[in-house]
Every structure is written in structure tokens, then in C-alpha cells.
Amino acid sequence: MSTVEAVARLGDWVAGLRWADVPSATRDRLGLVLLDSLGVTVVGARQPEQRALAAAWRPSAGPAPLVGGGVCTTVEAAAWLNATAMARLELDEGHKYAKGHPAAHGLPAVLALAADLGASGPSTLAALLAAYEVAARFGRATTLRAGMHPHGSWGVAGAAAGCAKLLGLPADQVAAAIDAGAGLPVAGHFASALDGNPVRDAWLGASNVSGLAAARMAAAGVARNTGTPALSLGDVLGSFDPGPLTDALGERWDVDLGYFKRHASCSFTHPAADAALAMRGLDLGAVEEIVVETHSLGGGLGRTTWDSRLGALFSTPFVVAAALVHGAVDPAVSADEGRDDPRVRALAAKVALRVAPDLDARLPDERAARVTVRMAGAEPRVVEVPNPIGDAAHHPMAEDDVLALLGRLLDPGTVATVHDVATGLPDSPDIGPALRRLADI
Structure with a gap:
């Protein structure tokens, strides 16, 4: 199967994804990823370096919460700053088969856009799941050159897929968004992280904003599915095999296979x-x-x-x-x-x-x-x-474990609010007000 065909199949799958059709165990797992992600974003937002970044950004007022940041701002500013806060302390959920962090690459963008659109809980969760699954599959499909860091490269396609899903785009436009997202990667070197350079966090901000841009391009009709991933992620950044994009599509849920992190480190x-x-x-x-x-x-x-x-x-x-x-x-x-x-x-x-x-x-x-x-x-x-504690295959964490982890890092009131927001989304007709609660915690 060619890359164009594989991306087209992904676009068709994303466009047809319905939250009600997702297995209950996978719905629960995504809810746990959301709970963990929002919690560690708050922890990151409270760090002095993240507060300094937000202050320097001077974010304009808007509909999307700066999680733990005290303000609501534009979709793009929230996507960038929440993504960098989420990764600030190396506490965000990850995936060993994708060889990186699918959630952080697109979750902030999807949530910021959902707050702007007043999206329902089920449509938002379907978009979050699409973002995760597409990012993880692109991570499986991509082998980066030696020395490259995975932040900001293959995950952009997931952010694009999630945002396109939330915008309600048809299958061909979702595929175009995924293709465009794959054409907007960052070429980050692993040594930057080893050197302690926070540009590594910015790569995730770039992924989320680029995913938004790709979805908007598709909505405007100025994006096309031409096999870009094989060129950008393959020829330029490493090698690319389109097979994993559609392998067991709709049968294997990659979100079920991730890991939660109990240590603030790589x-x-x-x-x-x-x-x-x-x-x-x-x-x-x-x-x-x-x-x-x-x-x-x-x-x-x-x-x-x-x-x-x-x-x-x-x-x-x-x-x-x-x-x-x-x-x-x-x-x-x-x-x-x-x-x-x-x-x-x-x-x-x-x-x-x-x-x-x-x-x-x-x-x-x-x-x-x-x-x-x-x-x-x-x-x-x-x-x-054999694996770190928290891996889905080795001492996996349940909700009580994630709450206990967050309880070590945050005050009880904040943990309760994050839990209320995360668990209340499935039944919400408009998640905007609930998400905006996260700005003031």
C-alpha cells in the first residue's frame, strides 16, 4: 500500500470514528490519559520557568484556558503554552511502540480548539482519540535518523487528525490535514535535551500549533494528500513505512498500550x-x-x-x-x-x-x-x-494510582477539580465552561 493510500484510509477511519462505538476499556483508558495529562500540565504550569514563558508570551484574551495559568487566551497560544507545560517536567504519558509521546503532540491543540468551538464531550473525546491513535501509528511508521529527538516530528500528523475530526471535516479533507501535518515536522536533535535546552519543550508546542494549521488548511481546501509523510518523515528525517498506519486499524487501540510516568525524568x-x-x-x-x-x-x-x-x-x-x-x-x-x-x-x-x-x-x-x-x-x-512501573505491560496504573501520583504533586483541591473536569467531559454538551475552570486552578 502506498503512503497516499494509507493516509486516505486513515482519513476515512478518523472521519467515521464515533465515541459511542469505541470499546469501553479504551474509553476508560483515554479518560485516564486525559486525567494524567491535565494534571501534569498544571504541575508544569506552576514551575517558575513556565510562568516566565507565559508572562513573556503576553497571551491575548480568548476562549481557551491556559491550564493552571490564570487566564483564557487564543487557541494557538493555549495549544503552544499548554503543550510546553505538559512536557516541562518529563511527566507526560508516553508510548514505547510509538517511541515517544502521542498525547502531548496533539491533546493541547484539540482541547483548545474544542473550548473555542463549544464542542460536546463525545465529539471532543473522539477527536482526542483520533489524535492519539494517528500520532502513535505515525510513530510506529517512522524511524528517525540516529541522534534525532522524537518531539515535534511524527506527532504533528496526530494533532492534525484530531483537529480535523473536531472541525467535522469529511474523509478526504481529514487525509489532507494528516498529509499537511506530516509535512510540518521539527528536526530536533537529541543532544539539545541532553544539554538541558528547553527548545525541546517548544517542539511539542510547534507540533500542536502546526496540527491546528494543517487542519485549518484542509478546511479551507488548500491542503492535499500527496504522500508527504514518505518525503518529510522518510527521505528527510529517516525512513518511513506506511504499513503501520493501517495495521489492525479499528482493532488495536494504541492508547491501551501506553505508559504513565511516576518519575519526573526521561x-x-x-x-x-x-x-x-x-x-x-x-x-x-x-x-x-x-x-x-x-x-x-x-x-x-x-x-x-x-x-x-x-x-x-x-x-x-x-x-x-x-x-x-x-x-x-x-x-x-x-x-x-x-x-x-x-x-x-x-x-x-x-x-x-x-x-x-x-x-x-x-x-x-x-x-x-x-x-x-x-x-x-x-x-x-x-x-x-523489564519495563518501568506504569507501563501497560508492567504494573499498569489505574485511576487510583494516577490520582495518588497527582496527589504527591498538587494540592487536594486542584486534583479534585482536574478529576471533575476529566470525568465530566463525556456527558457535557459544551465542554468550554468546564475546560475554562482549569485556568484558575
Whole structure:
């Protein structure tokens, strides 16, 4: 099947998607993704760097909430700023088969547009599901060149699909929107994240705004489905196989296969953090070396120094040391006053990161890690985990778990409001007023 044909089939599927026809387990899972996403957006919005960005933006008044930001603004400003807040602390939901974050690529755009349109709950949820599923399929279909970061590339097509669905476009125009979205990727380098450069967060803002633009282009009749993904995501950014775009379409729901994050750090560090937490209680002063074995996707996160929050979140030595010292990898440990803890610095200097062929062979179903702690006068301690806690295939999180996670990071009143908004959407004839409640929390 050609890329043009595959995108046309996706457009037809998105246009015909009805919330009432979605299996109940998948509806529940999307609701959980929405709950988690809104909650971590609030946490991100309360960080000083995100507040400074919103202030510098000087957002004009409009119909869409700046989640946790105190104002309602234009659709595009809300989409950009909410997306960057959602990714600010590396807490947003992700997907190992898509090799990235489908929800963050399009959820903020869909919600901002839905608030503007006064869309119903069922139509909004169908659009959110379309955005997630199309983004995940594009993630499966795309193999980025070595060194590229996945933010802002393949996920634009999902944002375009969700916004086109919300606009009620027919199948051919949805396909045109998806094609146009795939032609608007960011070529971001992974080293920017390792260097702690927040431009990495902006790539998700760009994805959401570009998805909006692609859907508006399709609505205006100035977009076409010509096979752009094979050129932009394939020839330019890596390689592209259209097969995964339609594989088990309408039978497999990728939203069911994602993971929630209990650590504020890159997902590649999570299995090692879980293993470290399983060894809490060690005499850290006696530690001589910590060897972290991982898969090739996480093999570049071995820096033992950092000069920013984001740089720390992309350092496996920092995350492992923070887990052992603090017993958690919450936002406080990477904040300005926390990440220079001398105990963490000293322990991180003893961490060596290595790619293990046996763990690499278990991709993509497992993102495993093996942590060995060598101590003076004692036998080495070894803990291996197959996936991070929160993965759909390894200690998956239910609603109570997500609420408990948010409860560690937010006050009870805020968590209750986010929960009320997220769970109330399916029955809402106009989600605008409910979403705008999120501006003032």
C-alpha cells in the first residue's frame, strides 16, 4: 500500500470514528490519559520557568484556558503554552511502540480548539482519540535518523487528525490535514535535551500549533494528500513505512498500550530508577560503583554532570542517584535548590551507563534495565526490571494510582477539580465552561 493510500484510509477511519462505538476499556483508558495529562500540565504550569514563558508570551484574551495559568487566551497560544507545560517536567504519558509521546503532540491543540468551538464531550473525546491513535501509528511508521529527538516530528500528523475530526471535516479533507501535518515536522536533535535546552519543550508546542494549521488548511481546501509523510518523515528525517498506519486499524487501540510516568525524568531512566528504589536502604557512603545496563535507546543518557533541570532529567546517573538519596524523583529534586545536592552529585559520579546486548534484544516489548551496586566489603547487589512501573505491560496504573501520583504533586483541591473536569467531559454538551475552570486552578 502506498503512503497516499494509507493516509486516505486513515482519513476515512478518523472521519467515521464515533465515541459511542469505541470499546469501553479504551474509553476508560483515554479518560485516564486525559486525567494524567491535565494534571501534569498544571504541575508544569506552576514551575517558575513556565510562568516566565507565559508572562513573556503576553497571551491575548480568548476562549481557551491556559491550564493552571490564570487566564483564557487564543487557541494557538493555549495549544503552544499548554503543550510546553505538559512536557516541562518529563511527566507526560508516553508510548514505547510509538517511541515517544502521542498525547502531548496533539491533546493541547484539540482541547483548545474544542473550548473555542463549544464542542460536546463525545465529539471532543473522539477527536482526542483520533489524535492519539494517528500520532502513535505515525510513530510506529517512522524511524528517525540516529541522534534525532522524537518531539515535534511524527506527532504533528496526530494533532492534525484530531483537529480535523473536531472541525467535522469529511474523509478526504481529514487525509489532507494528516498529509499537511506530516509535512510540518521539527528536526530536533537529541543532544539539545541532553544539554538541558528547553527548545525541546517548544517542539511539542510547534507540533500542536502546526496540527491546528494543517487542519485549518484542509478546511479551507488548500491542503492535499500527496504522500508527504514518505518525503518529510522518510527521505528527510529517516525512513518511513506506511504499513503501520493501517495495521489492525479499528482493532488495536494504541492508547491501551501506553505508559504513565511516576518519575519526573526521561522515560529511558525510569527502569533504572525503579531498580534503584528497590535497593533503598543501602549504606550510600560505602558505594564504590553503580553500573546501569540499559538498551540502546537509553545508551546516550550517561552524563554525570548537568547545569539545568532538563539536563538532569536526561541524565541516568542523576536519576539513579536522586532515587537512592531521596527515595523519589519528583520535581523538587531537579529544581534549582535540589539538583545540586552534594550527595546526589557524589553518587552520580560513581554511575556508569552501558548498553547491554541482551537487554537491547528485548526491544520494543521491553525497555529493561539492570542495576548493579558494588560496595566495599559486600557482595554486589543486582536488580533487573523489564519495563518501568506504569507501563501497560508492567504494573499498569489505574485511576487510583494516577490520582495518588497527582496527589504527591498538587494540592487536594486542584486534583479534585482536574478529576471533575476529566470525568465530566463525556456527558457535557459544551465542554468550554468546564475546560475554562482549569485556568484558575
